[in-house]
Amino acid sequence: MPLYNVSVSARLAPTSPSVSAEKGAYHMRIPPSSPSKLRRFARRESSLSAQEKQLAILVVFLISATMSCFGAAYYLFTTRWETRNITRLQHDSDDYMRPQVVDFDFSPPDEVHLSASAPAPSEPMDYDEKFFAYLPHSGFHNQRIAFENAVVLSRLLNRTLLVPPVRLGNKPLYYLPFDELRAVLANSSKQGLNHCRNAPLNMDESPECLDYSDYTYVPWGWLVNLTHIKSEQRLVPCANLTEAWLEEHLRISANDTFALKDTNRNQYSFKDFSAQPLSLARKYLESVEISALASRPERLLMLGTLFGSSRLHLRTAANYRLRQHVREAMAFTNPLLAQIAEDVRRALAGAYLAAHIRLGDGLFQENAHANARLVWWRLLHSTLGMGIRDTLALERTLLRADADGQYEPATPPLIPLDVPALRVPHPPMAPLPANPRDVHKSRLSCPGELHEDPNHQLLNTPLFISTDVAYPHEDPLLSRFLRTFPCTFFLADFADHTAALDRLESGYDGVKLKPFLMPFLDAMIAARAWQVVGTEQSTFSAFVQDVLWRTYHGFEIVQRG
Known part of the structure; x- marks a missing residue:
């Protein structure tokens, strides 16, 4: 997603008055003299009367005056062009000092109309569509690793991924057990805090604005290129994951949600193979087979933390390549x-x-x-x-x-x-x-x-x-x-x-x-x-x-x- 619709340098580039004048419609052209007329005039010069000489002088004077007028007009024209150019440059300079607002849309498409390639507002609701969600936390790179794992898991589960925005800044939301983290995320947006945009430095009257400028949210697609991923699976932006939001936007009830709730950041890992007896002594407490999650009938499958480079234990070559392609897509491309x-x-x-x-x-x-x-x-x-x-x-x-x-x-x-x-x-x-x-x-x-x-x-x-x-x-x-x-x-x-x-x-x-x-x-x-x-x-x-x-x-x- 480009930052600028109009190049700043292009708008600030001064227009050359000389170039502009050359591109204008006004060009002076002196009519060519006729050699034959000059020669006839020279042969008859001796026979001209005094009155004719005066008439010739008058004609020369009028021609000179005409050329002077044209010259004055040309000067005024070019001077006027330069003045307008300076005025416009000053205006652009003022415009350069104004903020360049980057609009982010975190709202989901109406009734989940987002397709992998383009919005389709007239598309009817698919009540059979299944979704996958997770709870992000911590700094950017922890969120990135969790997002990578979520993209891979949602693809393997054949579910539409609900994608929360990226939280940037020095006020991260640290890991908490599932229910607590979900509650914190529900209250972490800036909804209802518009008055904090211009809040005074003294926050005694508005304590809720104290850390307003310490963090912000941006969509993933603004930092990285998700085009290839979105061509192969559906991604739907979500503002939050409260029961009210899920019911309003996705028509998903609490009874149609399966939540695998963690109480420890290293509680669950996920693997694409069946465990052998006494085989997996990894740092995670429990290992869940992805095939078991795939069999869940609920419309929404919801997990807690997905941070951890080794949280997905993949042995199938195709799945391993899938994770590689997803990680490659995380390179910054803004x-x-x-x-x-x-x-x-x-x-x-x-x-x-x-x-x-x-x-x-x-x-x-x-x-x-x-x-x-x-x-x-x-x-x-x-x-x-x-x-x-x-x-x-x-x-x-x-x-x-x-x-x-x-x-x-x-x-x-x-x-x-x-x-x-x-x-x-x-x-x-x-x-x-x-x-x-x-x-x-x-x-x-x-x-x-x-x-x-x-x-x-x-x-x-x-x-x-x-x-x-x-x-x-x-x-x-x-x-x-x-x-x-x-x-x-x-x-x-x-x-x-x-x-x-x-x-x-x-x-x-x-x-x-x-x-x-x-x-x-x-x-x-x-x-x-x-x-x-x-x-x-x-x-x-x-x-x-x-x-x-x-x-x-x-x-x-x-x-x-």
């Missing part, structure tokens, strides 16, 4: 974000390294120092091919005591072997430029001083760091990258490119969309790199490496779980 990411890629001279470093919260904050060091080692040793001794020597010499006061150990970190990625090899990438300095001279200005040592020339390769750190240039844990790679850049260094997001405003709740979109853009730029290294145990980093990077480079994705 047109505006894709264009900005491509512009930044070109600004980085094309061939650059990337690191997706998550340090900001929870477990990642606790292990921040170890994770930062591991990413650094993976860049130098695993990606650039620097030997262990050389990498250790560089770490001791260049970094010594790290900026946070911690001295590095004398041994390298344990670099885990990525077995799932090794199972899906990809063709080798074209080599990086042997001497990046030559590229920088003409195309890129690096913030740091380039390495002169011939053995360290590859460290002059541009490095783009995608991170959740608020002020990355001043962060002590990230300083090791700045000192090692003099051409290190962050998304904040490309403010001119990201300015295109400043005006975006959700038509759903009036919230500015840019803060919610920056992590996606950050990841899209990192995934366009020559190679990207992620943070251990991060589902976001795994998505960037396994799906985004491989999809953008035309390689087969990595499936985990």
Whole structure:
């Protein structure tokens, strides 16, 4: 779904007065002189009387006056055109400052008229149609994994999937047992809070507006391309999953609903085969056969959480390929974000390294120092091919005591072997430029001083760091990258490119969309790199490496779980 119906750059482009004048209908043409008449006039000149001479002078004067009038008219015409152009440009400038509203429609088609390809308002209600629903929770990538599993399950069950919108922001709804989570989701919309759009900063009078701008909702199809999925199965948007909503929009009663209620986030997994005795010792407490769910007669089959890359245990080759295609479809394809990411890629001279470093919260904050060091080692040793001794020597010499006061150990970190990625090899990438300095001279200005040592020339390769750190240039844990790679850049260094997001405003709740979109853009730029290294145990980093990077480079994705 495109962000803009009209290109901002096209509307702001000034019209050249000269070009406009050339395209106008008014052109001056001087009538050609007749050589024969001039020659006859010259032969008779000696015989002209004084009266005829005066008449000739008068004719010349009138011709000159006529040309002067035409010249004055032409000047006034071109001046008038320039004035109008300036006025229009000023108007466009004012228009540029106004919000660009992005309208989202979360309502279902009337009486479930949505087909896989296009709406059909006259289509009658199908009371035999069966639906599948689940309860989303947590951050974006947990919602993404649950959505992937829901798409696969609904296809295998031959049911229409009810698709809730994506919740973005720093106010996620965390996992709860089925009944509690369903109740929380029912009260999580912004219905009835329109007055919060323009609420004052002092929330004493409107406490319900306190976190109004901290989160928003967008449809899945605005971030990813669901065209192929929707051509093969039906997806119906749903605002919520309350009994009242289901009855009103789908004519589904509580008696025609089967809910498999979980009380633990790891309670249920789903498999496409019959379990052998004592065979499945996985992290989930119970394993449910998909065939058993397929036999349920109720119109609505409802599950709780579906988060978990290994929640679906698939052995059938066709089902495994189905999940692969669904995961491939989760690559971000929003047109505006894709264009900005491509512009930044070109600004980085094309061939650059990337690191997706998550340090900001929870477990990642606790292990921040170890994770930062591991990413650094993976860049130098695993990606650039620097030997262990050389990498250790560089770490001791260049970094010594790290900026946070911690001295590095004398041994390298344990670099885990990525077995799932090794199972899906990809063709080798074209080599990086042997001497990046030559590229920088003409195309890129690096913030740091380039390495002169011939053995360290590859460290002059541009490095783009995608991170959740608020002020990355001043962060002590990230300083090791700045000192090692003099051409290190962050998304904040490309403010001119990201300015295109400043005006975006959700038509759903009036919230500015840019803060919610920056992590996606950050990841899209990192995934366009020559190679990207992620943070251990991060589902976001795994998505960037396994799906985004491989999809953008035309390689087969990595499936985990």
